[in-house]
Amino acid sequence: MEITTLKDIAQQLGISISTVSKALKGYPDVSKATRDRVLLMARKLNYTPNQLAVNLRTKQTKTIGVIIPTTVHHFFSKVIDGIIEEAEKKGYLVIILQSNEKLFLEKLHVNLLLDKRVDGILISLSNTTTEYVHLKKIASRNIPLVLFDKVAPSVACSSVAIDDKKAAYEAVVHLIEKGYKKIAHFRAGLNAQNSIDRFEGYKKALKDHTIPFDPSLVYMCANNTDFEDGYANAQLLIKEHPDVDAVFSITDLVAIGVIKYFNEQKIQIPAQVAVVGFSNWFMSTVISPTLSTIEQPSYDMGVIATEILLNEIEGIQKKEVITHQNIILPTTFIERESS
Amino acid sequence: MEITTLKDIAQQLGISISTVSKALKGYPDVSKATRDRVLLMARKLNYTPNQLAVNLRTKQTKTIGVIIPTTVHHFFSKVIDGIIEEAEKKGYLVIILQSNEKLFLEKLHVNLLLDKRVDGILISLSNTTTEYVHLKKIASRNIPLVLFDKVAPSVACSSVAIDDKKAAYEAVVHLIEKGYKKIAHFRAGLNAQNSIDRFEGYKKALKDHTIPFDPSLVYMCANNTDFEDGYANAQLLIKEHPDVDAVFSITDLVAIGVIKYFNEQKIQIPAQVAVVGFSNWFMSTVISPTLSTIEQPSYDMGVIATEILLNEIEGIQKKEVITHQNIILPTTFIERESS
DNA sequence: ATCTATTTCGAAAACGTTTTCGTTGCGTTT
DNA sequence: AAACGCAACGAAAACGTTTTCGAAATAGAT
Numbered sequence: 004m005e006i007t008t009l010k011d012i013a014q015q016l017g018i019s020i021s022t023v024s025k026a027l028k029g030y031p032d033v034s035k036a037t038r039d040r041v042l043l044m045a046r047k048l049n050y051t052p053n054q055l056a057v058n059l060r061t062k063q064t065k066t067i068g069v070i071i072p073t074t075v076h077h078f079f080s081k082v083i084d085g086i087i088e089e090a091e092k093k094g095y096l097v098i099i100l101q102s103n104e105k106l107f108l109e110k111l112h113v114n115l116l117l118d119k120r121v122d123g124i125l126i127s128l129s130n131t132t133t134e135y136v137h138l139k140k141i142a143s144r145n146i147p148l149v150l151f152d153k154v155a156p157s158v159a160c161s162s163v164a165i166d167d168k169k170a171a172y173e174a175v176v177h178l179i180e181k182g183y184k185k186i187a188h189f190r191a192g193l194n195a196q197n198s199i200d201r202f203e204g205y206k207k208a209l210k211d212h213t214i215p216f217d218p219s220l221v222y223m224c225a226n227n228t229d230f231e232d233g234y235a236n237a238q239l240l241i242k243e244h245p246d247v248d249a250v251f252s253i254t255d256l257v258a259i260g261v262i263k264y265f266n267e268q269k270i271q272i273p274a275q276v277a278v279v280g281f282s283n284w285f286m287s288t289v290i291s292p293t294l295s296t297i298e299q300p301s302y303d304m305g306v307i308a309t310e311i312l313l314n315e316i317e318g319i320q321k322k323e324v325i326t327h328q329n330i331i332l333p334t335t336f337i338e339r340e341s342s
Numbered sequence: 343m344e345i346t347t348l349k350d351i352a353q354q355l356g357i358s359i360s361t362v363s364k365a366l367k368g369y370p371d372v373s374k375a376t377r378d379r380v381l382l383m384a385r386k387l388n389y390t391p392n393q394l395a396v397n398l399r400t401k402q403t404k405t406i407g408v409i410i411p412t413t414v415h416h417f418f419s420k421v422i423d424g425i426i427e428e429a430e431k432k433g434y435l436v437i438i439l440q441s442n443e444k445l446f447l448e449k450l451h452v453n454l455l456l457d458k459r460v461d462g463i464l465i466s467l468s469n470t471t472t473e474y475v476h477l478k479k480i481a482s483r484n485i486p487l488v489l490f491d492k493v494a495p496s497v498a499c500s501s502v503a504i505d506d507k508k509a510a511y512e513a514v515v516h517l518i519e520k521g522y523k524k525i526a527h528f529r530a531g532l533n534a535q536n537s538i539d540r541f542e543g544y545k546k547a548l549k550d551h552t553i554p555f556d557p558s559l560v561y562m563c564a565n566n567t568d569f570e571d572g573y574a575n576a577q578l579l580i581k582e583h584p585d586v587d588a589v590f591s592i593t594d595l596v597a598i599g600v601i602k603y604f605n606e607q608k609i610q611i612p613a614q615v616a617v618v619g620f621s622n623w624f625m626s627t628v629i630s631p632t633l634s635t636i637e638q639p640s641y642d643m644g645v646i647a648t649e650i651l652l653n654e655i656e657g658i659q660k661k662e663v664i665t666h667q668n669i670i671l672p673t674t675f676i677e678r679e680s681s
Numbered sequence: 682a683t684c685t686a687t688t689t690c691g692a693a694a695a696c697g698t699t700t701t702c703g704t705t706g707c708g709t710t711t
Numbered sequence: 712a713a714a715c716g717c718a719a720c721g722a723a724a725a726c727g728t729t730t731t732c733g734a735a736a737t738a739g740a741t
Contacts, residue, residue, distance in 0.1 A: 006483070008727060019691045024729065034689060055403065055459050056727035059394040059696050066437070066458075074426065080419045087413065087440055096458060098405070098435045101426055119405075119435060120394050144345070230628050259628060266630055286625060289569050289598060291605055347697060358721045363699065373719060395697035398726050 007048040015044055027052075058120070063320070067312060068098045068116035069125045070109060072153075077284050078301050079127070082151070085305025086125060093313050095122070102129040110137040117144060123312045128153035130195040147315035147325070151308040153196060161315065161327040163308040167197050170297045170334040171204025174279050175251050177295075177336055179212045183249035183277050187220040189236050189261070191228045191253050198253055201281065205251055220244065228253055233260020241268070248276055249342070255280035255287045255296055262290055262341065277342040292340035300332045307332070346387040354383055366391075397459070402659070406651060407437045407455035408464045409448060411492075416623050417640050418466070421490070424644025425464060432652050434461070441468040449476040456483060462651045467492035469534040486654035486664070490647040492535060500654065500666040502647040506536050509636045509673040510543025513618050514590050516634075516675055518551045522588035522616055526559040528575050528600070530567045530592050537592060540620065544590055559583065567592055572599020580607070587615055588681070594619035594626045594635055601629055601680065616681040631679035639671045646671070 009027075013020045018037065026033045026041035027050075033041075044050075058064050067090055071079050083099065090097045098121065100112040109129050116124055117140070124141055128150065138158050141148045150162040178186055188205045191198035202221070209216050222240060224232035233252060237260065240247055252258035258280030265272055272278055272292050280287055280296040287294035311328055318325040348366075352359045357376065365372045365380035366389075372380075383389075397403050406429055410418050422438065429436045437460065439451040448468050455463055456479070463480055467489065477497050480487045489501040517525055527544045530537035541560070548555050561579060563571035572591060576599065579586055591597035597619030604611055611617055611631050619626055619635040626633035650667055657664040 010727075020728085021691055021693090021730080022689085024727095025690090028729085030730090032689060037689085051453075051457055053398075053459070053727050054457055055394070055398040055401070056696090057729080059392075059398045059698090059726085060728045060730090062394070062696075064394070074413070074422045075416075075419045077414075080414045083413045083438070084440070087438060091439070091454075096437050096439075096454065098437055099422070099426060100430070100435075101423070115430075115435065118390055118393055120392070230624075263628060263630060285569075289602060291602060349697075359698085360700080360721055360723090361719085363697095364720090367699085369700090371719060376719085392697050395726090396699080398696085398728090399698045399700090401726075 006053070007050045008053065009050075011048060012041060012044050012050060015048070016040055062120075063122050064120050065094055066096045066098060066119070066121045067123045067125060067309070067316075068100065068112075068119065068121040070100045070102055070112045070116070071127045072102050072104045072129055074099065074101060078152075078282060078299070081301035082127070082305040082308075085302040085307075086309045087305075089306045089309040090313070095313065104129045104131055106131045106133070113137045113141060117141065117146075121146070123147040123149070123316045125149050125151060125308055125312055127151050128155055128196075130192060133194075145319065147312055147319060149308045149312040149315070151304055159327065161311045161329065163304055163311065163330045163332060165299055165304075165334050166331050167200035168204040168207070170281070170299070170336075171201035171251070172208045173204075173334075173336050174281070174295075174297055175205050175208035176212070177338065178249045178251065178277060178279060178342060179208060179214065181273075181277065181342060183342075184214060185220070185244065185247050186214075186249040186251055187222065187240050187244065187247050189222045189224060189233060189250060189252045189257050191224050193223075201253055220247070224253065224257060228257050230256045230260035230263070233257035233262075234264045235260075237261040237264035241270070249273075250276060250278050252278065252280050255282045255284040255294060258294055258296070258341075259286060259290050262292070262294065266291075273340070273342050279342050283337055287339070295339045295342035296337055298335045298337050300334075304332060345392070346389045347392065348389075350387060351380060351383050351389060354387070355379055401459075402461050403459050404433055405435045405437060405458070405460050406462045406464060406648070406655075407439065407451075407458070407460040409439045409441055409451045409455070410466045411441050411443045411468050413438065413440060417491075417621060417638070420640035421466070421644035421647075424641040424646075425648045426644075428645045428648040429652070434652065443468045443470055445470045445472070452476045452480060456480065456485075460485070462486040462488070462655045464488050464490060464647055464651055466490050467494055467535075469531060472533075484658065486651055486658060488647045488651040488654070490643055498666065500650045500668065502643055502650065502669045502671060504638055504643075504673050505670050506539035507543040507546070509620070509638070509675075510540035510590070511547045512543075512673075512675050513620070513634075513636055514544050514547035515551070516677065517588045517590065517616060517618060517681060518547060518553065520616065520681060522681075523553060524559070524583065524586050525553075525588040525590055526561065526579050526583065526586050528561045528563060528572060528589060528591045528596050530563050532562075540592055559586070563592065563596060567596050569595045569599035569602070572596035572601075573603045574599075576600040576603035580609070588612075588618070589615060590618050592620055594621045594623040594633060597633055597635070597680075598625060598629050601631070601633065605630075612679070612681050618681050622676055626678070634678045634681035635676055637674045637676055639673075643671060 009020045009023045013023045026038040102109040135158050148160040154162040154164045190202050222236040226232050258278050280294045283296045283298040287296045315325045348359045348362045352362045365377040441448040474497050487499045493501040493503045529541050561575040565571050597617050619633050622635045622637040626635045654664045
């Protein structure tokens, strides 16, 4: 049972391959009579074009590549969801690669995707990405690149992200307005841009409300913003600052670690200490008490990044000049029981 | 800045394309002298083979396709992790598609992947998949298929799964041996094979310990085994069977819904009612009380399914006869505070 | 009847690689 | 000197499609 090609159809009908191809693609220079015959025979022989040949001929693969730190993460899995759905809607397939937060893997994967001749690339930068030659290589090949979530302002390409500083600012302002004064912050590593920005937002909120910034109230998450980080830091925090009255956590998961420790220690949330997370992971509505947090669009981020990418791909094919877009998606603070 | 081809190297060196190709691929019929010259020039011109041409010529894409119900699920995202890692290690890239538990999408995606000429396909069947012509189409194209997690025994292909019935049986036996007698079961839809098998294990455990099976103790999850299912069913259960002493839940997430309700109602876990989940989602160690559950290998399942698939791909290329493997991965019961 | 315009088709190049097969030139053997 | 073997290379086909261009055929106009 061989796969039928244009040649097979042509032979069956006693016409040329060119005519068959043109008939199938709706070219005007083929008569209705033969077009019908071709269509019929194509259906009869169950013809589907050999994409490998089409790819080679048209120099496009209808495939986009995605590089993310990890798939095993509620946020990224929803982004992937959005990417896949949007890409498929437009007839594109998506190849996913993980950087595991390592620059060398990110570089390697860029090369893999370039070799594969994907039509476009979507990247959420790893935390350890400090140089951008691999990204410039993409541009030099004239294939579109869209950065999302973890973005590099210095790279000339479109991007989709949130305003981490502003989101964090609003969350902390909420706490202040609720009357909390001694607000701790659990943050992630010093090189992660998200963490830097949220930390900035935290500091600015304090400053704008004339609350002195106390560095000893800032705790680093040693692991990978695991929930155990929240648990351990909460323990430390209570020991060092028994009079603390709120915690702003870099992540819902970390916040849930905090809540777990407070629950065990019978520390009342939010009466004694309030807790606020980040991301609006669905578990934040499941935990007791339910967690105040910041809604961060994940599915939409995937959809929009993909939309922009596909637009740029089509633009390049039409030899249009493409202008990059740098989109900031809105975040909203969600008040729940924990604050 | 054009991309260099074999032709470019050949022209620079004044030799033929064939010789360049053979030099690059280490053919014996090219002298060391010219091989060195070719290698040098290739590096100088930054040559990388055009995969589209290679694909067409060799009829393989070094790409595998994956169809899963959803990416947004802790279990599946870890499976994807395993698949991607293993595939990449062997030089393959992976295309991911979602069926959203719909048969027509599953069929559509099989066709997409077949059109893309992927070298092999990995599928976790949707709950609504009742016919298998689309799977047989894959076999008729002579491209390997490996089913994982949601498997169809009637389809002639390799598979990797767990023994749901046995795992459920062991969990319920554990409850019985702990002295629990009135054990409820929260299950998923009637057409999901997982749900059927776990239900069978539940019944068999009761039977083997001469506990009469009471159908009114079995509750269906109306949503999609959401945590709200657990919450709502727990509410119903306590109303209808105030004397229930254990719940065996189809999923950790559902179990966590149960725990939330019990905590709110000050129903002591496990003193009054024990709770057991399924999957060993990491949240089961975070929740209070920590959840007894069944460890279900997810990352490994992805790795092993991919290993088998890639072996079959290589086997077919060497024209070997391939024998299908049907692997059952071990599960282990994990006792925690909730039982 | 010739000329022009239009419709319909096919030949062929092209995409870049892989691989078979033949050719050349050289050295070795009788 | 003829015969043979071998090393080194190139020509060319092939993968299946798309698309340009020219040719043929038909129709219409004068």
